Amino acid sequence: MSASKKPQLIEKALIAFNKGGYQAVGMDRLAKETQTSKTSIYKHFATKDDLIIAVLDHRDEKFRNWFVRRLEELANTPKDQLLAVFDVIDEWFKEEDFKSCMFIRASCEYPDADHPVHQATKRHKRLLLTHVTGLAEQAGTKDPGALARQILMLKEGAILAAHIEGPNGVAANAKSAAKLLVEDATA
Amino acid sequence: MSASKKPQLIEKALIAFNKGGYQAVGMDRLAKETQTSKTSIYKHFATKDDLIIAVLDHRDEKFRNWFVRRLEELANTPKDQLLAVFDVIDEWFKEEDFKSCMFIRASCEYPDADHPVHQATKRHKRLLLTHVTGLAEQAGTKDPGALARQILMLKEGAILAAHIEGPNGVAANAKSAAKLLVEDATA
DNA sequence: TTTGACATTTACCGATCGGTTAATGTGTCA
DNA sequence: TGACACATTAACCGATCGGTAAATGTCAAA
Numbered sequence: 001m002s003a004s005k006k007p008q009l010i011e012k013a014l015i016a017f018n019k020g021g022y023q024a025v026g027m028d029r030l031a032k033e034t035q036t037s038k039t040s041i042y043k044h045f046a047t048k049d050d051l052i053i054a055v056l057d058h059r060d061e062k063f064r065n066w067f068v069r070r071l072e073e074l075a076n077t078p079k080d081q082l083l084a085v086f087d088v089i090d091e092w093f094k095e096e097d098f099k100s101c102m103f104i105r106a107s108c109e110y111p112d113a114d115h116p117v118h119q120a121t122k123r124h125k126r127l128l129l130t131h132v133t134g135l136a137e138q139a140g141t142k143d144p145g146a147l148a149r150q151i152l153m154l155k156e157g158a159i160l161a162a163h164i165e166g167p168n169g170v171a172a173n174a175k176s177a178a179k180l181l182v183e184d185a186t187a
Numbered sequence: 188m189s190a191s192k193k194p195q196l197i198e199k200a201l202i203a204f205n206k207g208g209y210q211a212v213g214m215d216r217l218a219k220e221t222q223t224s225k226t227s228i229y230k231h232f233a234t235k236d237d238l239i240i241a242v243l244d245h246r247d248e249k250f251r252n253w254f255v256r257r258l259e260e261l262a263n264t265p266k267d268q269l270l271a272v273f274d275v276i277d278e279w280f281k282e283e284d285f286k287s288c289m290f291i292r293a294s295c296e297y298p299d300a301d302h303p304v305h306q307a308t309k310r311h312k313r314l315l316l317t318h319v320t321g322l323a324e325q326a327g328t329k330d331p332g333a334l335a336r337q338i339l340m341l342k343e344g345a346i347l348a349a350h351i352e353g354p355n356g357v358a359a360n361a362k363s364a365a366k367l368l369v370e371d372a373t374a
Numbered sequence: 375t376t377t378g379a380c381a382t383t384t385a386c387c388g389a390t391c392g393g394t395t396a397a398t399g400t401g402t403c404a
Numbered sequence: 405t406g407a408c409a410c411a412t413t414a415a416c417c418g419a420t421c422g423g424t425a426a427a428t429g430t431c432a433a434a
Contacts, residue, residue: 021296023210027392037413038393048392099298107351108295109208111286122351149357150364153344160343161336164294164309170336177337180367214422224382225423235422376434383428391420398413404406 006044007058009034014055018102022052022109022117049117052106056120059102064127078138082147082182083175085132085155090171093162100163104156128152141185150181193231194245196221201242205289209239209296209304236304239293243307246289251314258322265325269334269369270362272319272342277358280349287350291343315339328372338365 012034016025027048031038045051067088075084092098099105103121110117129148136144136151158174199221203212214235218225232238254275262271279285286292290308297304316335323331323338345361 021210021298023208023296026390028390037411039395039414040412042393043411100295104347105295105298107347108287108292109210111208111292111350113351113353118351125351146360146363149348149360150341153341153348153357153361153364154337155344156347157340157342157344160291160294160347161340163298164300164305164312166300170340173333173336174340176333177340177364177368180371181364184367213420215420224384226384226425227382229423230381378433379431381428381430383426385424385426387422387424389421391418394415394417396413396415398411400409400411402407402409404408 005036009036009041009044010051010054010058012036013051014059014102015097017052017055018097018099022106052117053120056103056106056117056124060120060124060127064124064131067128068131078135079182079186081135082132082139082151083178085151086158086171086175086178089155089158089162090167093159093167093171098162098167101156101159104159125152136185139182139186141182143185147181147185151178154178192223196223196228196231197238197241197245199223200238201246201289202284204239204242205284205286209293239304240307243290243293243304243311247307247311247314251311251318254315255318265322266369266373268322269319269326269338270365272338273345273358273362273365276342276345276349277354280346280354280358285349285354288343288346291346312339323372326369326373328369330372334368334372337368341365 013030016030016033019025020029025033027038027041030051031041034041041051045054070088070091071081071084074087075081103124107118107121112118113122129152132151133144133148136147141147154174154177158170162170200217203217203220206212207216212220214225214228217238218228221228228238232241257275257278258268258271261274262268290311294305294308299305300309316339319338320331320335323334328334341361341364345357349357
C-alpha cells in the first residue's frame, strides 16, 4: 500500500469500528473490510491502538468541521448557534448508521483515564468545549464556561438517549432546556 | 457451587466487569477473580451474555434502591428531590472505583439496539425515567415527562463528563442547570 | 461400606486475538 | 536482461476467546 492510501484505510477503518465496535472488530476482519492486508496495515500503524487513535483523530477533525459549519449555516448570532447545536445533532441522530458518538464509545471501551484511546476522547471533548465556550463568550453570557459545559452535558445526554431510546423528540427536548439556560445567562 | 452462592458470583462478576469492561474480561479471568471454576459458572448461566445480563439486572436493583433512598434522605419534597439527583450522583462520582455508568458502558460495547445486553440498559433507563417522571408529576410541573427526560439528560451528560474529565464541579454545574428547568416548570 | 448424586477441577475444543516472518509479486533503473 | 527496492500476500506465532467433556472429589442415604 502506498502512503497515499493511508487516508482511505483510516476512512474504511472508521466505518468498520463505528459499525462493530473497537474491540469486537479484530485486525483480520479489519483487513478484509478495508481490502488491505494486515501486513500493510502494520506498515502504517505499529499497534491496533495506534490505528484506533488515528481513526479518532480523523473523526475529530471531520466531525468538528461539519459541526461548526452546520452551526454557522443554521444560525447567524453566537446565541442562536448555541441553540442550533441541538438542530445539528438532530440531523446526526437521524443518519442511518448513527450508533452514538465514537468518542463516548471509545471512552467506554477503554475506561482507564490514562489509556491513549481514552485520551483521544478527552482531546475531542476539550476542543468542542473550547468552541462552545467561545460562542458563549461572544453571546455575552454571565459565565461562558459554565454555560458551555451545561450545553455539552445536554448534548451528550441527548446522544445517549437517542442511541438507547431512538432519536424521536430527543434533540428538541434538549433544545428547549438549553433555551432556558441561554435566556437566563443573557438576561 | 451451591445455588446459594450464585448471588456472590454475580456480585464478584459485577466488580470485575466494572473494573475491566465486559468484553475485555474473559471467562477465564472471571473464573479466577470470582474464585469459581468456569464449569460452575456455566452451571448457572448458559452464556457469557446471560451472566452479563444477570449482573446488569442486579446492578439495576441495587443502584435504584440506593439512588431513591438517598434522594429521600436528602430532600423532603418531590421538587427538591428532582434537584437532589445531582447531589446523589456527586457522591457516586467521588467513589474510588467510579468508571462511568455500567449501563452506558454496556450499551456502548453492545451498540445494536436488539442485543439482549443493550436491552438490559434500556430497561434500567426506563425504570429511572418512570421514577423521575413520578417526582415531576408530584411536583406539579407543566410537562412532567419532558422535564424528567431533561433532568436525566443532564444526569447522563454529567456521568460522561465526570468519567472523561474528572468529577470536580460537574454535578454542581448540572444541578444549577436543573434548578432553572425545575423553577420554570413550576412557575 | 458401598453406591449414587452432585459439585468441582482439569484438560481440552476449534476459533480468533494482536502481531510477525518468510515468500512472492511488481516496477525501476542500469 | 539483470538486479535491487519495495509493496503485498499467505502462512504462521503463542495467547486467549467462549464453551465443553471427562475425570475427580465429596457427602449422604442405604
